[in-house]
Amino acid sequence: MLQTETAESPHTQSEAEILRTYHSDEEKGLTNAQVAERSLKYGSNELAVAPSEPWWKRFGRQFADLLIWILIAAALISGALGEWVDAIAILAIVLLNGLLGFVQEGRADDALVALRKLSSPQARVIREGKLTSVSAKTLVPGDRIELETGDRVPADLRLLGAAGLRVEEAALTGESVPSDKDHRVVLDEAVPLGERSNMAYMGTSVAAGTASALVVATGMSTEIGKIAGMLERHEIEPTPLQVRLSQLGRTLLYVVVGIVAVMFVAQVARGGRLVDAFLLAVSLAVAAVPEGLSAVVTVALALGLQRMAARHALIRRLPCVETLGAVTVICSDKTGTLTRNQMTVQEIESGGERYEVTGTGYEPVGQFRMANSEGQSAESWTVVDPMQQQSLLEALKVGAWCSHTHVAQSDKAGGGWEVVGDPTEAALLVAASKAGLTVNDRLERIVFEIPFSSDRKAMSVVARVDDTKLFMFTKGAPEVVLGKCTQEYVRGGLQLLTDDRREAIITAANQMAQRSLRVLGLASREAFESHKLGETNLVFAGLAGMMDPPREEAAEAVSRCRSAGIRPVMITGDHPDTARAIALSLGIMRVKEQVMLGSDLNLLDDAELGEAVLKTSVYARVTAAHKLRIVMAWRGRSEIVAMTGDGINDAPAIKAANVGIAMGISGTDVTKEAADMVLADDNFASIVNAIEEGRTIYDNILKVVHYLLATNAGEVLLMVGAAIFGLPVPLVAIHLLVINLLTDALPAMALGVERPEPNVMQHPPRPPKIPIISLRSGLHIVYQGVLNAGVSAVAFWWVYRGQAVNLLAARTATFCTIALAQMLFALGCRSNRYTFLQLGLFTNKWLLAAFAVSSGLLAAIVTIPILQPVFQIAALPFLRDWLLVFMLALLPVTFLELGKLLQSYRAKA
The missing domain is CATH 2.70.150.10 (Calcium-transporting ATPase, cytoplasmic transduction domain A)
Structure with missing residues (x-):
């Protein structure tokens, strides 16, 4: 077998x-x-x-979206109308969107490679x-x-x-x-x-x-092979925004079909020619479809990617940018993610004194502080020179000699410190280096060794400290090392170990262990003949307590998560006591909460685990399969889950999460390839920064959707209303296409790069199942569409006055009014809560530039004589007509801004 x-x-x-x-x-x-x-x-x-998917299939998948097909249909319709510039522009937008998605996503099987x-x-x-x-x-x-x-x-x-x-x-x-x-x-x-x-x-x-x-x-x-199998089986799912845009596309399709049918029937019923009726109907259909939406979403996501990169979050899949804004749960590995994965000596008990060692990681920088006798509060520590503390120096010397590990500064970009060997021994070496104690040619001067074994729980080396003297240095479990000692280093020199003193040392070791420190006992003695030595009659040097410490910025990041309504969860394979101590110090769990072990998790079926995750913030002694089950349990509750980690055992869960996040420095290649996002600085706080950017990007996309649908709705309502009331069409096909080009492109893209609103991280994530257009926002869109249509209808009737001779001028006034109203309306769409004056008129310079360019093009079309017949425009000869256009165009955005002020007043009241 x-x-x-x-x-x-x-x-x-x-x-x-x-x-x-x-x-x-x-x-x-x-x-x-x-x-x-x-x-x-x-x-x-x-x-x-797994066999890699052919490039042409991956490229073709970028266009498997209903909205994309509506845009393609719009391009074909524009081409049929002879508007080749518009048709080419729409197709270019679609192609750009597909290319960006194709390049950003890459291959899903890179993790296996x-x-x-x-x-x-x-x-x-x-x-x-x-x-x-x-x-x-x-x-x-x-x-x-x-x-x-x-x-x-x-x-x-x-x-x-x-x-x-x-x-x-x-x-x-x-x-x-x-x-x-x-x-x-x-x-x-x-x-x-x-x-x-x-x-x-x-x-x-x-x-x-x-x-x-x-x-x-x-x-x-192998166990890694099983993890590879998990990665291979998991399929990449569409992001929330992709799902909602697809739903929006289907809705728009029904609306467009209805509009075409109504307009066609109305025109034919009024005795119009079939060809003219068809051209007008399909032109209005093109106006109803926000063809700029796909481009704006792509640009917003791409610019968000660049901003995140500046904040150390590197995006591997473009749709992940917006998904971050919906994250409700962050499942994080402990080692290397919330902690540094660098063992650090934090306390030393020696000669009856307790010392604190500052500094984290393997960089040999830190202070030694001695606890004063009156207490252990922050004010009762005194910085000391370790070279003047003889017992402390002896303990550090044992740690420095009793090691086969190398610690050196990395030659790689970014510097840092690298360890070859045991991280525990590295921690002792670094502590000695912080005191200025270095041992040259350590390995060459070791002449004899008693290796560590699980039975003995100790190891010793005999080294030639100078040309004449041999010393034995021993480290191991505190009770084991203490049992081999007869004396102790103290300030005055050596003294015999009494029973009371032995009990005090064991008590100190237990107290350090209760603080989740890994405790080692340290001892030494002078030697004479190395081959006859046993680990007896040693001199006790002290206790060293070490741990993999939390990152300094992690506690603040966890606090920001909670204020933003995001649930932080720790999932680790480490010891439960260690996990609990780290989680409590970071605020991930509360004192009364319990740590769930992997063995406990095995006893729960999927339904029971789905209930248990609500009450559990910390999991310990878990495997890759456990992590995957926890992530899927949260997803089963319709939560948007981010999973962070750096190890191989994190990779399946990272790939299964809505947003997989890997550590860029300490993370394995497996984890990075499975992830949607890589943290260049291994900083948990960068995740929170990325979520802030994700929320901003999603908010901006909603603003763009709101703006485009509201302005397009104004055009549709204007045209349908005229047909219903038996009036001449206020705008012809070329007008509708030009308005879309002027208002759906630059202003919409400028809204997509709006800066974060105040307190964007002070409210909970958007509900995962909320539609991109809710009933309330839909009613606002209709209301604002009515405003745009209403002011345009007033402009049309004011100039037309029922006289056929005024029809061309009336259409010109309508064209200018609705185009300018939509450009000004973009200013009000910068926020749902704050007016554009409260946000600052110059805080989005791109929008001001877009307004200047679009209004300049509008003025050129209307005032340059050679362009007037091309666009079926007549000059507006009277100043009162221009004043009317400006006054009417200002009304929709004015109503919008007054509504925000009223809403703010009611909230304060």
């Missing part, structure tokens, strides 16, 4: 049982014949990649009794391999032997510190992935120690 045929999971079998299961020899490994046979059966140790990069290129394997290096992709179940510090684990392994083995599994399990491994244990089936101490998994790395192991799963059968 091999791989998926295995009746029992590898972690539930002993070393002897697993060797029998996989028909392998611990000393000789597999034979070449066995390898060849299994290669044929199980294939290459690589992750499968990135997963393949995590496989170790080489592995040391024993075959036919010989140790050799082979390509990791040639490994098969049953292969015997060797691991050492720094190796990338090339497949899923059952450990057969281990010496001080610690494996960095944060990317897979979310555990913030390397996991200690013990090959001798046999575990229950239900033991979570992050606690399987006799296993090592593909894509993780060896932080310390050595091991021999048996390959138990390769390729898609």
Whole structure:
């Protein structure tokens, strides 16, 4: 039985049982014949990649929208009318929209390609009794391999032997510190992935120690392979705006068909020619369709993308920009997202004194502050020079020597600090560096080592501190290290450890652990003959408490989320106590709330989980599958979910979320490729900034939709009203097309780049199911359309006065009135709550420029004699006619602004 045929999971079998299961020899490994046979059966140790979708299908999918087809139909109608410039412009808009979507979305299977990069290129394997290096992709179940510090684990392994083995599994399990491994244990089936101490998994790395192991799963059968399968199965769904614009397109289609039918029948009934009736009807249909909408939405999204990039949020899929504005829940990984994924020493207890170490991360910058005897409040700490604190210096010295880890500044762009080895040892090295204590040629001066083991819970090195003296340095579990000590470093030198003092040290260690610190005991003594040494008669140097600290800006970002009506949720594979401490410090959960474990989640079906998510803010000890279920549970409640993370185990949930967000610096390639958005600065606060931009963009799109529909409704109502009352048509086909070009293009695009309104993050997200045009906004659109139609009708009748000889001049007055009214109306559409004077007349300079250009073109059409016959325009000879046009054009926006002032007055009252 091999791989998926295995009746029992590898972690539930002993070393002897697993060797029998996989028909392998611990000393000789597999034979070449066995390898060849299994290669044929199980294939290459690589992750499968789904066939990529042909480019032409991806490009064609950009046009699978009803509104797009309405625009194409409008272009064809314009061409049939001989308006080729208009037709070409509409088709260019549609093509631009498709190209931008095609370029921004990219391929959905990029995440699987990135997963393949995590496989170790080489592995040391024993075959036919010989140790050799082979390509990791040639490994098969049953292969015997060797691991050492720094190796990338090339497949899923059952450990057969281990010496001080610690494996960095944060990317897979979310555990913030390397996991200690013990090959001798046999575990229950239900033991979570992050606690399987006799296993090592593909894509993780060896932080310390050595091991021999048996390959138990390769390729898609590995834990990473299962994650790849989850990514492959999940389909990308349309965004809320895409759904609502599609619904709007269908509604407009029905309206347009109705308008064409009414106008055609009315004209024929009045004795008009069939050709003239058809041309007028389809011209009005073109006017009814807001062909500028698609272009404005695309431009608004693209400009939003640029603004987000300036705020460190890089968008990979263009529609994600507007989806951010609807986010109601943010599910966030802890390690590397809310925290730095950089272990940091925060407290040291030494010589009866408690010290606080400031500074976070691996940069060796920080202060040492000693607690005064009167208390532990912020005012009771005193900054000290660590070089003048002998017991503290001894503790730091132990941490610096007792390590195989390297910490150095990165050569990559942006600098930063990189660690090769165990993050816990890195934290101790950095703490020593903060004190100015460095050890040159550390590894070369270590002459003997007693490695860490899970039984001993300690490790020691013997090093030549100078040319003559050897010293033993020991670190490990506080109670274990303390049990090996007989003396203690204090201010005055050395003193014997009494029972009372031992009890006080253990109490201090427990208190540090209750603050969710990982606590290590530190000790040393002078040595003489390294080969005869045991870990006895040590001198206790102190306790070091460390943790992966929260990001400084994360608490403020969480607070902004809550004020904006967004629910923050932490999902981590880390220890529940650690998760709880971080969540409480950031304000994600309250004291009375409970942390839900992955094992608890397994007991809930989907319906029960759908209820449980409402009461749970923090999940711990969860796997990739758990994270995916939590995200889908929230989505099942019709919430718009953002999922953030940096590890491989976050990728399926990130891809399944409405908005998937990856960390750009610490994130794996898998996570970045699965995400819709990447944070260039790994800053949780950048998510909130991106949501603010998303809300602004969506608000601007709604303003554009409102403006376009209200102005187009004015044209339609004017024409339909004239037909119903038996009047001559106030506008001919060319007038309708020119008005659309003047008012639907530049002013609408300028509205799409409006700045955020005040307090945009002080109200809850828009309801996920709210239509893009609600009943209330629809009534406002009709009301404003009536205003535009009404003032235009007044202008027409004032000049026409029932005389056929005045018809051309009347149509000119109507044309100028409705065009100018729509341009001025754009000023009032900048906000639903604030007047354009309250917002500031010059705060949207693009809109003022659009007004100037459009009104200039309007004046040119009316006043230049050579253009008048082309556009069927007559000059307005009387000043009173121009005054009438301006006065009437001002009325709609005036009514709109007065309504806002009245609404504000009522709200205050």
